Amino acid sequence: MSKVEMTVNGRTVSAEVEDRTLLVNFLRENLNLTGTHVGCDTSQCGACVVHVDGKAVKSCTMLAAQASGSEITTIEGLAAGGELHPVQAAFREHHGLQCGFCTPGMIMAATDMINRYGGKLDEKTVRAELDGNICRCTGYHNIVKAILAAAEEMSGSAKVAAE
Amino acid sequence: MYETHYHRAGSVDEATKLMADAEGGKYVAGGQTLIPTMKQRLAAPDSLIDLRHIADLKGVTVNGKDVRIGAGTPHAEVAGSTQLQAVCPGICYLAGHIGDPHVRHMGTIGGSIANNDPAADYPSAMLALDATIHTSKREISAGDFFIGMFETALEEDEIVTAVSFTAPDKCAYSKFPNPASRYAMAGVFVAKSGDGVRVGVTGAGMDGVFRWEEAEAALASDFSAAALDGLSVNAGDMLEDMHGSSEYRANLVKVMAKRAVAAIS
Numbered sequence: 001m002s003k004v005e006m007t008v009n010g011r012t013v014s015a016e017v018e019d020r021t022l023l024v025n026f027l028r029e030n031l032n033l034t035g036t037h038v039g040c041d042t043s044q045c046g047a048c049v050v051h052v053d054g055k056a057v058k059s060c061t062m063l064a065a066q067a068s069g070s071e072i073t074t075i076e077g078l079a080a081g082g083e084l085h086p087v088q089a090a091f092r093e094h095h096g097l098q099c100g101f102c103t104p105g106m107i108m109a110a111t112d113m114i115n116r117y118g119g120k121l122d123e124k125t126v127r128a129e130l131d132g133n134i135c136r137c138t139g140y141h142n143i144v145k146a147i148l149a150a151a152e153e154m155s156g157s158a159k160v161a162a163e
Numbered sequence: 164m165y166e167t168h169y170h171r172a173g174s175v176d177e178a179t180k181l182m183a184d185a186e187g188g189k190y191v192a193g194g195q196t197l198i199p200t201m202k203q204r205l206a207a208p209d210s211l212i213d214l215r216h217i218a219d220l221k222g223v224t225v226n227g228k229d230v231r232i233g234a235g236t237p238h239a240e241v242a243g244s245t246q247l248q249a250v251c252p253g254i255c256y257l258a259g260h261i262g263d264p265h266v267r268h269m270g271t272i273g274g275s276i277a278n279n280d281p282a283a284d285y286p287s288a289m290l291a292l293d294a295t296i297h298t299s300k301r302e303i304s305a306g307d308f309f310i311g312m313f314e315t316a317l318e319e320d321e322i323v324t325a326v327s328f329t330a331p332d333k334c335a336y337s338k339f340p341n342p343a344s345r346y347a348m349a350g351v352f353v354a355k356s357g358d359g360v361r362v363g364v365t366g367a368g369m370d371g372v373f374r375w376e377e378a379e380a381a382l383a384s385d386f387s388a389a390a391l392d393g394l395s396v397n398a399g400d401m402l403e404d405m406h407g408s409s410e411y412r413a414n415l416v417k418v419m420a421k422r423a424v425a426a427i428s
């Protein structure tokens with residue numbers, strides 16, 4: 001057993017866990033943050049993507065002990081108050097989901113790529129950047145559309161804020 | 164996953180000591196190979212010694228043409244290094260095409276070469292760039308480091324600390340990724356410098372990464388894709404699995420080599 005301590009969605013949490021506990025299981029089972037999903041056993045589907053110290057990471061491929069001391073953001077931490085994050089709003093607006101199982105990972109991957117590329121995303125880049133996120137329902141088309149719309153909206157509002 | 168004991172090292176020395184004290188210990192860096200393997204119960208180290216928080220293992224330094232990449236540098240950082248892009252763009256391209264963005268945020272060059280997966284990308288670049296592998300004990304040339312499939316010259320407790328090489332005049336990497344796993348079905352790194360041309364091939368060889376010396380000789384006298392037209396790698400030495408026959412892979416090696424050369428000639 002190890003003591004792990006980390007900041008999750010702005011809140012400091014700590015617990016004694018078995019050393020083999022995966023970060024995703026710590027989030028879901030210890031913290032009841034069940035928005036982060038597990039879709040595979042092979043580190044390929046991306047349903048479990050969260051941000052660790054500001055970067056998108058597969059939480060099924062990291063131990064909670066490895067993440068101790070880090071800042072974690074999960075899908076539950078994106079919306080500010082009652083207001084959806086622009087990427088969440090764009091997924092709703094553009095029908096970027098059907099069953100919704102892949103959606104938390106898709107949205108965490110999308111916010112990470114928008115952070116890295118700013119307004120410079122194009123369709124080809126979005127599709128390549130989604131290599132690590134699998135969707136069994138949508139055919140990706142509306143996911144790509146939602147991400148491009150959110151990127152535009154976010155860089156637009158960033159410009160306004162900077163003026 | 165079987166139970167294990169997690170230890171976090173703050174320095175290379177501490178990591179080596181932790182390994183000496185552990186029974187059946189293994190180093191973990193990005194965990195992007197080891198954790199999935201442990202989840203499948205194909206590996207069950209009693210102790211995990213985490214190298215990810217050792218500051219000395221991180222970062223890219225470029226001094227003229229001399230390049231050094233710390234073993235703990237994640238793929239995303241190699242891919243995004245503007246200094247490295249200026250002198251050796253091929254390795255940035257390679258790093259940017261490993262797996263997916265999430266894997267690239269965690270996975271490290273040290274972990275990749277220590278693991279020496281026959282379909283991993285970095286080993287081909289290490290051979291083509293004639294890199295030196297620095298460890299906690301010694302320096303090893305890439306040619307002596309990669310021994311066979313998943314096999315390297317590393318001793319049980321030896322830690323890769325960095326890789327270094329002289330940037331070539333030109334280089335390029337061309338990869339045909341397996342559409343499901345993104346690992347290389349064949350990946351060819353071509354580097355041209357004053358000393359000649361070196362060609363490293365990954366993904367295809369039955370014994371893991373190898374140099375295609377016949378292609379190197381042909382390209383040394385005529386650096387063009389057409390120079391490879393009459394050549395072929397021996398299909399008998401290529402991997403064969405559900406993703407492709409050995410003949411298919413032999414052909415892919417040639418096609419990837421021609422694409423890499425065409426990109427820089």
Ligand SMILES: Cc1cc2nc3c(=O)[nH]c(=O)nc-3n(C[C@H](O)[C@H](O)[C@H](O)COP(=O)(O)OP(=O)(O)OC[C@H]3O[C@@H](n4cnc5c(N)ncnc54)[C@H](O)[C@@H]3O)c2cc1C
Binds near residue numbers: 190193195266
């Ligand atoms: C979905 C997915 C797709 C991937 N696609 C690709 C791909 O297209 N191409 C590719 O090349 N790779 C791919 N990978 C593998 C990835 O690049 C790994 O990051 C890499 O192979 C191992 O690096 P790591 O830092 O994660 O090592 P770990 O998993 O932490 O360790 C791997 C092995 O190396 C040892 N080790 C680690 N660091 C050191 C060190 N400094 N000194 C000595 N031993 C050490 C460990 O003990 C372990 O045995 C993929 C992985 C995933 C999950």
Ligand code: FES
Binds near residue numbers: 037038058059060
């Ligand atoms: S659950 Fe993490 S990649 Fe599938």
Ligand code: FES
Binds near residue numbers: 101102
């Ligand atoms: S919406 Fe169902 S898996 Fe993506």
